[in-house]
Amino acid sequence: MNGKEHIHLGIMVPERKPPRNVEVVAAAHDQEPVLANLFELYAYELSDVADIHLGSDGRYGYPPLPLYWQEESRFPFLVKVNGYLGGFALISRGSQVSDNRETWDVAEFFVLKRYRRLGVGAGAAHEIWRRFRGPWEVRVLETNRPARIFWQAAIDAFTGASIKPVAVRQRGKQRVVFAFDSSGAPPRPIGRLPDHT
Numbered sequence: 001m002n003g004k005e006h007i008h009l010g011i012m013v014p015e016r017k018p019p020r021n022v023e024v025v026a027a028a029h030d031q032e033p034v035l036a037n038l039f040e041l042y043a044y045e046l047s048d049v050a051d052i053h054l055g056s057d058g059r060y061g062y063p064p065l066p067l068y069w070q071e072e073s074r075f076p077f078l079v080k081v082n083g084y085l086g087g088f089a090l091i092s093r094g095s096q097v098s099d100n101r102e103t104w105d106v107a108e109f110f111v112l113k114r115y116r117r118l119g120v121g122a123g124a125a126h127e128i129w130r131r132f133r134g135p136w137e138v139r140v141l142e143t144n145r146p147a148r149i150f151w152q153a154a155i156d157a158f159t160g161a162s163i164k165p166v167a168v169r170q171r172g173k174q175r176v177v178f179a180f181d182s183s184g185a186p187p188r189p190i191g192r193l194p195d196h197t
Contacts, residue, residue: 018118020082021080021082022081022124023080023081024077024089024128025077025080027068029069031076032068032076035068035076039060041110042110046144047060049141049143068090073092074093075090076091077090077091077128079124081115085112086120087111087112088108089106090108091104092104092105092107104129104182122150122153122154126158126185129182129185130185132182133183134181135179135181136180137177137179138178139175139176141174142176143174155178158182163179163180165178
């Protein structure tokens with residue numbers, strides 16, 4: 001072996017290394033189809049824990065997506081890993097569980113499987129929270145245990161504290177909500193890779 005592979009169940013598996021470069025890039029309007037394609041991958045995975053179904057066209061679709069280039073309170077981002085597409089984040093202003101219009105909300109967030117557990121998701125989330133200072137809410141379906149574990153770790157690493165989620169019922173679905181404030185977060189040192197969570 002050359003040090004870049006290891007054996008797993010008799011199969012040579014490439015070693016997974018933390019990426020050199022993770023970027024969170026504002027998605028331009030002409031990149032809407034790219035985001036729509038990434039959303040299909042996200043929805044497919046989410047269908048394991050959420051009651052979502054394919055449309056008659058064979059796609060899940062996301063009707064609110066065009067609003068991210070039409071409304072000032074919505075922000076679409078692409079996550080790039082070493083120059084390749086690695087995921088996306090849809091951010092909006094205004095709480096989905098209270099009447100607080102100043103709260104930032106992680107509407108949708110997705111990282112491709114190949115980049116998970118390498119710090120990409122946490123690094124991208126931390127970068128977004130640093131860009132948008134103030135109160136935040138992250139809503140997670142109670143049935144989505146992997147997402148709950150990810151967000152708990154990412155938020156705790158960002159805030160330096162253990163944030164306890166609150167259970168809420170929203171549009172007939174049971175969710176947990178993590179609430180925290182990013183105002184006091186230090187800026188990320190230039191050239192430093194985001195935290196590996």
